[in-house]
Amino acid sequence: MREGRLLRGVHRTHTGVHPALESVLAAILGLLVGAVIMLLWGYDPWQAYWALLKGAFGGFGYEIPTSVARGVPLILTALTFSICLRAGMFNIGAEGQMYVGAAAAVTVAYLRLPYPWHLLVGVLLAAAAGAIWSLGPALLKLTRGVSEVISTIMFNWISRFLVFYLVAYVLVDPRQAQRTVRIPFSARFPILVPGTDLSAAVYMALGFALLVYFLLWHTAVGYEVRAAGLNPTAARYGGISIRRTVLLSFALGGVAAGLAGAATTMGLPPTYAIISGLPDLMNLGFDGMAVAMVGRNHPIGILFAALFFGGLNAGGRVMQFYGENPVPLEMVRVVMGTIVLAMAIPELVRIFPALVRAGRALVRRAGPAQGEEA
Amino acid sequence: MRKWLGLALVVALVAAPAAAQALKGKVAVVLDVGGRGDLSFNDMGFKGTDKAAKDFKLTMVEVQNATAADYLPNLRNLARSREYDLIICVGFLLGDALEQTAREFPTQKFAIIDSVVDAPNVMSIVFRENEMSALIGALAAMAAAHHGYPKAGVVLGIEIPVLYHFEAGFRFGMDWGNKKYTAVTGKPANVGLLYTYTGSFSDIALGKAATEAMLAQGAVGVYNVAGPLGIGDLEAITEYHRNKGTRSGPPYYFGVDANQDWMGKGMHGLASGMKRVDVGCYMAVEAVVKGTFKGGVVSLGLKEKGVGISRYEDLLEFIEFGVSAGALKPEDIAETILNWQANRKTLPDWIWAAIDELEAGILAGTIKVPTADSLVEMQAIRARYTLGAP
Amino acid sequence: MISAGARERKRDGYFLRAEGITKVYADGTVAVRDVTLELRPGEIVGLLGENGAGKTTLTKILSGLLPPTRGRVVSPRGPVRFGSPREALDFGIGMVHQHFALVGTFTAVENVALSHERPLAPLALAATRAGLERLMAESGLKVPLDVPVEKLAVGEQQRVEILKVLSREVELLILDEPTSVLTPLEVDELFAFLRRLRGEGKSIVLITHKLREVGAITDRVVVLRKGALVGDVRTADVTKEELAQLMVGRAVGTRAARAVELSTEEIPAHAAHGAAAARGPGVLHVEGLTVPGDTKPVAVHDLSFDVYAGEIFGIAGVEGNGQSELVEALTGLRPALKGTATIHGRNILGLDPRQIYRLGVAHIPEDRWRLGLVLPFTLAENAILGVHRWPQFRGPFSVLRWGKIHAHVRSLIERFEIQATGPGAPARSLSGGNQQKLIVGRELAKDPAIVIASQPTRGLDVGAAQYIRDILVEMRDRGRAILLVSADLDEVLALSDRVAIMYEGRFMGVARPEELSRERIGMLMGGVRG
């Protein structure tokens, strides 16, 4: 094998170029297209990208910690998607699993415990809630053959409105009806760099990513998950229980999403609560899918991709008030979208056949009943 | 270099009182997630700051937020640059983030609309929305009774305390309108209230869906208390009219924050509960320029002309606003005014007089409009003015 | 339609010429080195070479599936460059792949129609069906037309693949090991059809490892060794021994010829004894086994047999007569309807594959891509499929012991002469034969008590096939029980102590191979008891 050990499991794509190099090329391409778009609309791409770079990685005291902090929840939601994809399933449910995880984390506000324990209990609650929520689609798939694509999307809606309800009526702060009760200091991730958003939640995300990497590539359990994902019939032939790999990957993915919920409530200033309408959480699960694509669905790749996304996010905001003719947010988002798309394309193309298969399975199921294996 | 900077800082600090007037020449306006283009709250904040910047020859920088998680980093970025005389936060949701930033940057001046942030460097501008909402509520109730509709509707955004002001005032106003109608016509009026917290200040489709549901239940019109969702509200009302083949009359659209009567060429906007965010922003900038800026709460109501019900004079000002936002074509201005006037004529003069009477009462302090700042208080008001609810 | 190729043929003596073709894969493997080759109309060319010699690679380049690293393909009109197999098809070049390029969830008719149509055009199903039925009659290759092809046995899929390409009017037909899973009768019919095509002036390239077939049908033989062209001779001018020598590069005792002789020569007397006598239930004991099929409600009917220790029990028959379903039922991949099956007296029906493996079963599956391998996995990862929980590969906390696993793979690579860049190479990059060696190696390395082997030597070159057969015989001699399912009649007859002929889910008869004449077997395989 010519790739380094760290890149095990990062698949080569159609170009045959080294995946890391390919990502860099894609990023450059995305930046160029973004520059052209800005030029066409009369903005100065040099100045804008300079602002982006400075805002994202301009210093260790503020910019870099901010970028990292932005990436933390994305690492976790991206892992949710990637773990399940490695097991051969499209889990679109990180969004909803994250919501319930966040709601569970907020419930620690009703407990009285000393510092590290209070935090730990909250994290465990969030992880458990995410896992339990993700078991719904997993069980539906195993017992009734319901496509996980459909069921996770539906579960997202259910959890969205469930958490809306919880925020408005159950966890609500009676004096500040727009949000839930705040998580007390004893259950917050300590801020690592004062004056920034970077909290110790980053260690949790990092640790979990490494754990997933180890699990997938260095344990028999992870081996089974990957085998089942790449060739389920061969996996069955190899004595691997698909039921187990499905349950396991969904549960693990749910834990990751639940932790993302914990990170955004217990580890993100200033609110430390869920705001009505979930504006702090909204779309982090879906953005995680983009991160997963850019990170080639590999835990280590995801770490880099999330840092990149965090940088885009942190630096992008600087674009809108830097220089003489700053780029408005809408244009910033167009440019960001272009860059992200360019970087996600190689992986999207690679998993396209699997996507088609998932789609075809849906169509088949909708048709006359087939004697599919349980 | 360091030393030199430190020295400069000391000099600056010592010289601070005297140099208070020395402006850096830049103000920033930070909008909430709804962003520009809502033709109400955010656009008004922009409009007021922009006007002040022009009047006082300052540069204005506008900052939008993609999600609520952007508030804090955006405020920090602005404050860190130390380039701004004033940073205005338009919207309640920025409150938590501002509280943090104001503490981290005690020499930076801030203003916030709709929220109270207890810090010496923050001017908190709040509005007595209950007052103008009472006027709209009274108008809606009397209009419903007049046209024989059983209900009037309110579509609200996220359930935040600010919105309780609207709901409380509207409830009081409807109750007042019901009583007034009975007193004037001798016929009992029992117009009920339909209200929904959609949970969003950005999803226009939610506004449309909520309005459709209310119209189906016989609402005489809908009061938009959710910023951009009003675009959806009006769309539903316009479609309703198109299906019925009517050009004016009920159901009506009641705009919010800005004077939104001109929207949709003025066909269905009857009146707007104006909350002059622009006035608040202008005031804050003016205070900084004139050196009178002070931390603390500034409350704007009918009396301060911070809120009000829309009238013909405002219509012209806001038609201009609509034209500049590209939401109204200049050639449609005349038609818009005619439409609006026709629509207003669908109600008898005595109702309009009654609204003036209510306004005068509030201004004089003889009529007290209740308000609510928390769920508990809101529930008390809901219990008091049930408006058809069991 | 007269294809472009057809018009050109009339002008010049050759249809297509490969000039100095070299192919280097991304990992640095040189699969084909500077090969120059001319293909002429009205000629059948045999392409020979050991596993990994570069046969598939060369033909993929000819058919436009792979771009050459160096060199070019020219037609009489000039160089040709195909962006895709479809362009090659339009030019008149069709290829039957060693591993099938079929859409699993589509039926045979849909697959064939799909290969004809432009994207997005509606499929002309009725016309395709009529054409296919005619073609099936002409070529003697019969397949169920309305069953999703993933439900078909490998041999049937092979037939679909061949029909798919035959249904196109091609001028150059390339067949990559089409006969490895066909029965002799089918091979004969296919060859008769190929001869007819040759008569019509088509150009045909046939890849095979069976020298007998080379002698039977080809006009010319091209031999590849380690990617280089080492021989291009008229079939009539060369002996099997010379061909074998060309392939391996040194003089060999023609082991190829020994394949059939094996049963008489090499079965030690003490091993053959187990077969004849009924000594109560065997290591594998099957009674009244009834198994459902994918395409029919019952694929295996009320089957009873025993496989004893020290015996190779062969099952011969045309593919699709219930062999696959039988094997799947015995290995836990398919639930049975009725009956019992025991190993060492323990019931195995209803157990999952892992539990069955624990009883000492090794399973060489018939379909190496669907069952045997996880193609994107590395050699190392594939080498532990099914044994990944064995204590020598898995430490505490389920942690895999990669060091030991790699050592294990290296020994497999060495023992089975698997051509690969190393334990970390993806299984996908192996040639077909080497993939088979990997599977066989993995399974036999389990040192099982029972081997259930479906087409174990499919796609192996003569030497490798012989090596595997030798191992099977040796295992038998050491008291293992072996259930051998194969469409290769020579192999079954050569290796088995007892042979059962399977037809439509039933055994037409069980006998010692020497008791059966080829004619009689042919009749039994066709369902005639006589």
Ligand SMILES: Nc1ncnc2c1ncn2[C@@H]1O[C@H](COP(=O)(O)OP(=O)(O)OP(=O)(O)O)[C@@H](O)[C@H]1O
């Ligand atoms: N995708 C690939 N990447 C890297 N190496 C490859 C790839 N495909 C084939 N090879 C290597 O190229 C060589 C030739 O392979 P090829 O498939 O052409 O052999 P073959 O002659 O068809 O063998 P077989 O008889 O086993 O089918 C082998 O060493 C193989 O490992």
Ligand SMILES: [Mg+2]
């Ligand atoms: Mg090959």
